Amino acid sequence: MADSLKIRSAGECRYDGVSLGEVMMRIDPGDVPTARARTARIWQGGGETNVACGLAYCFGMRTAVVTALVDDGIGRNIENQMRECGVDTSNIMWFNNKGEGEHATDAKGTISNGVNFTWSGKGVVPSITEYYRAHTAIRELKPGDVDWVGLFASGVRWFHTGGIYTLISPTSADVALEAMRAAGAAGAVRAFDLNYRSKVEPNKDRARANNQKIVAETDFLVGNQGDFDDALGETLDREVSKDEPFDVWLEVYSAMLKRVAEKYPDLKLIGTQLRAALSADRINWGAVLYDVAEDAIHVAVTRENVEIADRTGGGDSFASGVAAALMNGKGPDEAVQWGAAHGICVQSTPGDVSMVKQADVLKEVKRAMTGGGVSALR
DSSP states (O other): OOGGGOOOOGGGOSEEEEEESOOEEEEEOTTSOGGGOSOOEEEEEOTTHHHHHHHHHTTOOOEEEEOEEESSHHHHHHHHHHHHHTEEOTTOEEEBSSSOSSSBOOTTOSSBOOEEEEEOOBTTBOOEEEEEOTTBGGGGOOTTSSOHHHHHHTOEEEEEEEHHHHTSSTTHHHHHHHHHHHHHHHTOEEEEEOOOOTTTOOOHHHHHHHHHHHHTTOSEEEOOTTHHHHTTOOOOSSOOOTTSOHHHHHHHHHHHHHHHHHHSTTOOEEEEEEEEEEETTEEEEEEEEEETTTTEEEEOOOEEEEEOSOOTTHHHHHHHHHHHHHHTTOOHHHHHHHHHHHHHHHHTSSSSSOOSOHHHHHHHHHHHHTTOOOSOOO
8 A cells, every 4th residue: 555655644734635837828710720820718737736736626635836927917816827727826936026125126027927828739749838937936045945844744645756857957957856755754755747748848868967956855756758868868678669558668667667666675666647639639558556565556547549528637647646546555556547547637628737527537436437438418
């Protein structure tokens, strides 16, 4: 039951989960590519903060985010959306736009809130995201800016950050490392999603050097198949062709996971979501969870040829689903099913964050495990 995680009880903690990372406003043009769009929907989302939103909204857990925003309409819109999910936003560092004080900017956007335009794609035309994040407030965060000791002293069961945040500025990896060490000292489970983005850091050597330090302080590591190479420098012993059966791939992949666990002895669990894109809106989806102490690989039911609405946030939702299951006393065999189910449910709705509840996740677990249909019915 992954007892090695030693998750603190809910009764002794203020928060079930805390996430550190970037959060952006997403402009979503719906079914029209961005270049031809004339109307759009507004969402909020971030690779790390999506986990806090999922834990709060879907699983009813007490969560908070640590991030930085400019105090303007965009920043307050982002905050309001997170509050609607049930997330505590009292730990946001606000930059005023009056140019006054240490955390300040001007009204000209010298420091700004991050914005991205994300079109979900359709059929053979892939999803496209275009970022405007070069001068965001979260890039200004540096070690010493957050009272991590005070935050974790209030009681935190699960702390999450990720590889997007760690590479976003020259100081972000140091902030993440500071937070991970404080979390470990306070007895919180430390989770890290490799989540490599070449648009954030094209230099893989720099990404690997930063992430290797942080993974050494991690209990639960998450990443898709490519992340382990791109973000950590770990490769499979041999390439597995698409024609080879899943069991062959799993054997080769498991060998890599065991090697990672040996290199980073603090690791207790390693999770991977498996997404094979058949088109922009149809995927095969699965997941595996490696329990290091038991030397056991737990495999979620694979969902084949599933129609989705929006692939953004699927991996973050896998991470929050696993975390929720474990904090609810489930073992890794059930946790991987919760993670995979939450991930596919979130991809079935628009936006970055969860729009489903725990009952929906459990229904999807049951449906998948009993062999129910997966393709959308029209």
